[in-house]
Amino acid sequence: MKLYISRIILGVFLLSTQLIFAQNFSKNQFKVKGNCEMCKERIESTAKKAGAKEARYSIDSQILTLETEDNISPDEILKKVAEAGHDNEKFKSLNENYESLPECCHYERNLQSSSVENHDHQSKKENEFYVKGNCESCKARIEKAAKDAGADSAEWNAEKQLVTLNFDSSKTSSNKILKKIAEVGHDNEKYKSKDNTYKNLPSCCLYDREIPFGEANPKVHFEEGEKSEHSDHNDHNSSDENNEKHIEGITVTGSKAATSLNKKEAGLVFNIDRKELLKAACCNLSESFETNATVDVSFSNAVTGTKQLKMLGLDQKYTSLTKELLPEIRGLASAYGLNFIPGRWIESIQLTKGGSTVTNGYESITGQINTEFLKNAEKPETSLNLFADFNGRAEANITSVSRIDDKWSQTFLLHGNGTFGDTDMNNDGFLDRPKGTQINAAYLLNYNDLEKSGFGSHFGINFIKDERTAGQIGFNKNIDQKEQSLYGVGIDISRFQVWNKTGYVFKGKPYQSLGWMNQYTFHQQDSFFGLRNYSGKQQTYYSNLVFESILGNTNHKYKAGASFMYDGYDETYLKDNFKRNEIVPGIFAEYTLTGLKYTLVAGGRADFHNLTGTQFTPRLNFKYDFTPQTILRLSAGRGFRTANVFAESQHYFASNRSIQILQNGGNIYGLKPEIAWNYGASLQQEFKILGRKSTIVADFFRTDFQDQVLVDLDRSPQQLTFYNLEGKSFANSFQTQWDFMPFKNFDVRLAYKYYDVQADYLAGRREIPFMAKHRGFVNLAYSTNKNKNGGFWSFDTTLNWVGKQRLPNTSSNPEEFQLPTHSESYAVLNAQISRNFNKKIRAYLGGENLTSYYQKNAIVDFKNPFGNYFDGGMVYAPIMKANFYVGLDVTF
Known part of the structure; x- marks a missing residue:
């Protein structure tokens, strides 16, 4: 049915194309x-x-x-x-x-970029011309060049990027003066400086060079054979993401960075687009950050093979994971939810470090990761992706984006995967990753009539069926657990979602809008781990109403609104049943003050939780631009959440640890909610190396817990204990990252991270287990130039170095089942080669963990899975050796 619809879409598109070209357009x-x-x-x-x-x-x-x-x-x-x-x-x-x-x-408004004619004829006079520059040295150089070319007087304004010229037209001309200004290194609205001349300017004078697109403005001139410097900034990781312009016979190619730091945002927000995701296998959201230094990805246990994210030194549960700005991976979906967002469905990811806006809820403590699905296309487009690795995993994705008419568009998304091979690289008799299948389908419908009626709306529906089997090789999921001697794990998940986002922009007041978001989620899991059963059902309804306007002018903006969250939980562990309903109405307001060099965003929200009481969440973000290339950001904020101790700790269920909850008078498992403050500071510095843009970002964040539900693995190797914090718990995170391009088409990203994460357990203050203090990161990406058919090669490689980590205390076990106090450090190397044959076909070959480092003792006492010492949750490194994969992308 899906392929049939795709053929209809393709046929309609081809017919419309013929009709268009049949006319004189x-x-x-x-x-x-x-x-x-x-x-x-x-x-x-x-x-x-x-x-x-x-x-x-x-x-x-x-x-x-x-x-x-x-x-x-x-x-x-x-x-x-x-x-x-x-x-x-x-x-x-x-x-x-x-x-x-x-x-x-x-948008980012470079008023100085000017090959454009100023539409405001009153603000740009006849004797004023756009000239690019950066500082007082530029001003002196520009004015001197103008006078040398015959101007009686010249005055350059750095803020407006305008030079005012007075001259005798019988002796000289504006063209002659502007040409002289270009010859000393300053692009202007009629002439572009030679690259070598620009590069020889002092570093303080190296302004941002935007391409003067002269196709529609013949006043812009280039030296014969000269190319814009932007032609050296190609990023060929996606065949349809680049654009070409022909300027007086010269081809200029520009592209948007695959990962970019949003300079306009007061918070530290990284935008990750499809080009970045194509650098690695990226089969689902958990694999979308392999080329990203901010997020740490690790296996959670040696049996189920699931991956978890960590940010700012803390577990995934402290990061708000949203889809289309709606709550997504939380509650019962915490353990496996990353597998439910296929990588090929993702259009972009927005990653916020530290406290995010209060309009998106109260649960964000370390940051927010928002995923946007494919829903934008220049023309109808249907794509097929096929993927397989050498160890029995295969998947297929079909995505189709099309316009219905001028106002309506739709997206079909279909994903299926299966793991069929028995993979046991460490020869312990256990599958290194589960076998099973997943079917995932979504439909998106978009309506956009903002210009005429002011209305826009987005509707989505998604269904997922995921089944997996893990444990010892030979285990049969269809035979009752008690009737076979092998240890097995079975996990069956059904998930259904429907959501809508509707917005209205007030007529005559484009700065004033009203938005309303609603989502219903049903999630059910039935599972067993050996002889232990765990099942859970969650129903969630979320609603968020936001009004946005200004106070006087757009330098003073505000948002205000109300939200409602309902969570209904029904869980059974062994024979114990846990039911609860969380009802949380809330109100919020946020104010944004924008100055010439600064942006301040201050917000607060009050949420009236039926089980934990009223919670107040203030958040503050501040950005100051010392220069356009030097940006300081500060942030502070509070967040709170309720812990789902069973769902969030499933990676420890593949063991024979008994679960103990030390209740503390709370209304959720007898525990109080988690509350934390997060503070952060970052410095972004852009500069030029060999005339190419280079960026260094250094940031420090600290998270202090006021209340926390601790997961204690140290009291006994045979016990998993939950209790509320009594004392201090904190996480210090420092990261520095350097992005630069040493030569054409070659991108380099280097990063170093330091974590200090400690908590006061019942036995005293200790480092959090499975958290390396030191981490290093290198990402290299190179692509060849396009050939005449649009084809090119891309080469990507990523090296992650992970320092030693504290391991849970196992000293009371027999000696053969004891782990060392700390793990050894290790490195993981991933690489991929891809070939774009044209804009329609792309093939790729890659390898993961090419160093083949793996944890040899991933499962404690694997020979006796029903004994007291069996534990599959002590994972600190990869559990599989090198794995290779191939893939094919075809666009119709």
């Missing part, structure tokens, strides 16, 4: 500034109103593609786009039009 591409889906809708609808037959805008490439009849001038269309608030390569929007855009539409 001209197609043009223009650079237009925009930032989000609202921008896309506004730009496209404005262009159509101005006479365009068809208009398609790409947020990633910042390119507007127009199809017009011969009697329609693209200039008139671009002029209307500028009037709507969007700078473009020919016209600059009035400041008041730009400021009236909603906050999410405020």
